Amino acid sequence: MFQTFIASANTGTASPTRAGSSGGPGVRKGRWSKEEDTHIRRDQWRSKEEDTLLIRKGQWSEEEDTLLRKCINQYSPVKWSQVPKLAGLNRCRKSCRLRWVNYLDPSIKRGSFNEDEEDLIIRLHKLLGNRWSLIAGRLPGRTANDIKNYWNSHLSKRKVNVEQRILEPIRPKPVTLPQNWSWLRMKKQGEAEPIMETKVPDGEEHDQWLRMINDSKHDPENYYTLNDPMASNQHADFGFECVYGVGEEESNVDAILQGDGLLSDIKLWNDSEVE
DNA sequence: AACGCAATCAACCGCCTCAAA
DNA sequence: ATTTGAGGCGGTTGATTGCGT
Incomplete structure (x- = not known):
């Protein structure tokens, strides 16, 4: 189903232009290109068991989404560490979890944030700071990642304004x-x-x-x-x-x-x- | 149409906490 | 008491998209 690629035993990298954490001259750095991403490369999040595998990264395909959905629906609640195996996915557990909680979970609300949500985010951010998961917990259907992105791309632009109005998160104090x-x-x-x-x-x-x-x-x-x-x-x-x-x-x-x-x-x- | 820049957002990374061994 | 694995989080990255010139 997925491309296979034999990694270097030393570096564990899948691309000849990439190296391990130590890097080196002539070694490409930064985000993996789409071309490179078609190779299956090491995943730093992986467990020992996963360490024996070559884990796919990058954008999820529709096929992968379908497999993950099917797995969660069939086995939920399931340990994330078992999901790649159960789903037949060559992804690490963390990638699976992220894909589900940030994108595939049917309870996730799509579309832009309305005024009420925006106002709530501002108020909660004032109280909690960058504790996105706590903030998300109070906005049904919104993920911490979405809120974080929304804050960084929309609301932080108004930071000066907001800072004029909000001096600091409220903390219990006499x-x-x-x-x-x-x-x-x-x-x-x-x-x-x-x-x-x-x-x-x-x-x-x-x-x-x-x-x-x-x-x-x-x-x-x-x-x-x-x-x-x-x-x-x-x-x-x-x-x-x-x-x-x-x-x-x-x-x-x-x-x-x-x-x-x-x-x-x-x-x-x-x-x-x-x- | 082509280019450059900015905005957006999915995904990755590194770290932390907690529980079990 | 220590190690290990799993889950989770916030910060960051970079590919994609949209817009202006």
Whole structure:
């Protein structure tokens, strides 16, 4: 089915113009050409078992896609290390996995990102930085690779803009909140710049907010002191968990997203918006 | 039509973590 | 305690595509 090629025993390379990791004069470097790619060459990701094989690289053919789809559908859940063998593919496990998770998985959403998704990516990137898989986890049907590519090709162009609005990813840290509770202005400790603005919710959402705060009061892990922000004009020292919900980082993010209403009014802002 | 440049994105690379041996 | 294998991740590359000249 695939071309075979006898590799050099020393270098393991399939092309006479290529060498092993040590390289050397006259040796071609950089991306493998299409022509070279028709040869089957070594794969650095491979396991010991795979080491005995000559693994294909480069663009996937329709035939390979079909084999991989068939294999996953038939054997799922399956160990990726077994996929090449089961599928009859001369690809390494990692290549198979990547092809599936980034392209073949039927749950993957194709097409351009809409405004909502874009907005969500910006907000999540502000919170999480370049943790693409976490971000992808909150955009159904989108892969980490797609989001990363989209960020790098589209959103990073607006980086200057974004950076004016977002000073840094939010990290749990104690802050002092001002007396004006119609909105909260949080400041980075020791710095003057406010990093975000949000409104304290009212009505039922306010009750939810207070419950969350009260619950967290009794959590010995919390490092902040707490006053009821709506009950008085006192200052209160908070950790960001207080705003986002107490727990692991992920659940904090969930709190932001699920608590729409509680926190949907999170607003990125620049200096011109500061009172 | 031909060329050059920029943008896009699939795929590769190297590293990390974790579990099992 | 150490080694090994597997899965997963973010960064990067380079082929392809699109667009302007």
